[in-house]
Amino acid sequence: MELRDSPVMVALELASRQAAASSRLRAALLAGADTTPIRAELADLDRQVAELAAEQAAETASTEANMAERIDTAAAKLAADVTSRLAAFQDALKLPAAPSEQAVSNPFSFCCVG
Amino acid sequence: MSHVDSEIAGAAHSVATAQQQLESASAKLASAGEQYELVERRVVALNVKRDNIVSRRVGGDQRPSDAAELALIDADREALAPILAESQEEMAAARGPVQAAKRAVDLSKQNLQLVEDRLAMAALLEHAAQLGDRLYATIKQLDDLHSRVGGGRLPWAPPRDLYQALHRRAAQYGLL
Numbered sequence: 001m002e003l004r005d006s007p008v009m010v011a012l013e014l015a016s017r018q019a020a021a022s023s024r025l026r027a028a029l030l031a032g033a034d035t036t037p038i039r040a041e042l043a044d045l046d047r048q049v050a051e052l053a054a055e056q057a058a059e060t061a062s063t064e065a066n067m068a069e070r071i072d073t074a075a076a077k078l079a080a081d082v083t084s085r086l087a088a089f090q091d092a093l094k095l096p097a098a099p100s101e102q103a104v105s106n107p108f109s110f111c112c113v114g
Numbered sequence: 115m116s117h118v119d120s121e122i123a124g125a126a127h128s129v130a131t132a133q134q135q136l137e138s139a140s141a142k143l144a145s146a147g148e149q150y151e152l153v154e155r156r157v158v159a160l161n162v163k164r165d166n167i168v169s170r171r172v173g174g175d176q177r178p179s180d181a182a183e184l185a186l187i188d189a190d191r192e193a194l195a196p197i198l199a200e201s202q203e204e205m206a207a208a209r210g211p212v213q214a215a216k217r218a219v220d221l222s223k224q225n226l227q228l229v230e231d232r233l234a235m236a237a238l239l240e241h242a243a244q245l246g247d248r249l250y251a252t253i254k255q256l257d258d259l260h261s262r263v264g265g266g267r268l269p270w271a272p273p274r275d276l277y278q279a280l281h282r283r284a285a286q287y288g289l290l
Contacts, residue, residue: 079119
């Protein structure tokens with residue numbers, strides 16, 4: 001983008017043209033000249049300033065919406081990665097079966113009592 | 115969403131937000147840098163143009179249009195000077211948010227890691243409790259069987275490292 005095309009420079013250019021037109025309007029008023037063309041020019045400049053502001057507001061809103069969406073997507077992926085790692089970690093902690101009490105009980109213990 | 119899931123999601127969201135802010139701050143810094151370079155290139159081009167005219171005139175080649183051209187170059191340079199200063203200020207101002215965003219990314223990543231570590235530790239604590247129960251039950255059954263089988267000393271003892279680790283824990287908890 002050329003320097004002169006940047007929004008800041010366009011806004012500065014419009015502000016400068018507005019100031020110049022206002023100055024000419026003042027001079028025309030004092031001289032008793034026809035102010036119609038200058039007023040039309042000022043109205044056009046006001047319209048351009050409003051359009052530029054609206055464009056920038058729309059761009060900001062769109063950027064913010066995209067940003068929120070990107071944050072949600074990235075957060076969901078990060079959370080899924082952590083959850084998956086923890087699940088794998090817990091899976092790896094599974095224990096083998098406990099020794100069965102039944103298998104080592106002594107069915108003949110009655111024989112030795114007394 | 116469970117408590118665990120919401121804790122992970124919250125920490126992950128903080129990381130993603132911080133990363134997005136870093137991306138935005140870096141883009142603003144890059145844009146400010148580009149803007150500055152653009153103005154600087156324009157100033158350099160004007161300087162070169164001016165130097166060329168001056169050199170040519172010093173060499174004897176003087177043209178009627180030189181005075182007007184030099185005046186125009188000086189006017190342009192004068193007009194660009196505040197724009198250049200402003201661009202430089204914007205670039206300097208854009209560096210702070212990048213540094214702050216980098217710190218925020220680091221901190222949020224550390225926090226997410228802490229959440230993950232805490233959850234992994236909770237799983238390990240449960241695992242250690244189950245292992246303790248299993249080991250104790252196994253030793254009891256070994257003792258029972260050994261008392262019936264006989265044959266001197268039970269051919270099993272906890273490995274030295276395990277014994278020492280358990281001993282340290284027992285001492286810490288006043289179990290000795």
